[in-house]
Amino acid sequence: xxxxxxxxxxxxxxxxxxxxxxxxxxxxxxxxxxxxxxxxxxxxxxxxxxxxxxxxxxxxxxxxxxxxxxxxxxxxxxxxxxxxxxxxxxxxxxxxxxxxxxxxxxxxxxxxxxxxxxxxx
Numbered sequence: 001x002x003x004x005x006x007x008x009x010x011x012x013x014x015x016x017x018x019x020x021x022x023x024x025x026x027x028x029x030x031x032x033x034x035x036x037x038x039x040x041x042x043x044x045x046x047x048x049x050x051x052x053x054x055x056x057x058x059x060x061x062x063x064x065x066x067x068x069x070x071x072x073x074x075x076x077x078x079x080x081x082x083x084x085x086x087x088x089x090x091x092x093x094x095x096x097x098x099x100x101x102x103x104x105x106x107x108x109x110x111x112x113x114x115x116x117x118x119x120x121x
Contacts, residue, residue: 006115021078022077022097025076031100032100032107033052033097034097039094047060048093068083090119
């Protein structure tokens with residue numbers, strides 16, 4: 001099994017910044033892509049940003065230029081630096097990792113428990 005533990009969620013005023021972290025542990029042979037998703041009340045869970053093991057990144061249009069995803073492969077950790085936050089960024093943020101637990105096992109998706117980000121005016 002693989003566990004993802006997120007941290008860094010908080011309440012912040014519009015224009016502020018937060019940095020989310022997500023550490024993976026457990027039965028890990030290799031982690032492929034890691035990413036951050038978010039889900040606002042009454043809405044579906046959407047991809048915010050994703051980073052491959054080769055550090056190639058992609059972002060949702062709504063966060064381009066404001067959010068930066070990075071990862072430390074040695075620590076099995078992914079980060080999300082969020083700047084210029086707006087009220088529209090308010091959501092529960094979930095970490096995702098695509099993990100191969102053994103040499104020839106299939107890739108499998110794992111999720112963190114979510115961390116709340118609240119942006120006030």
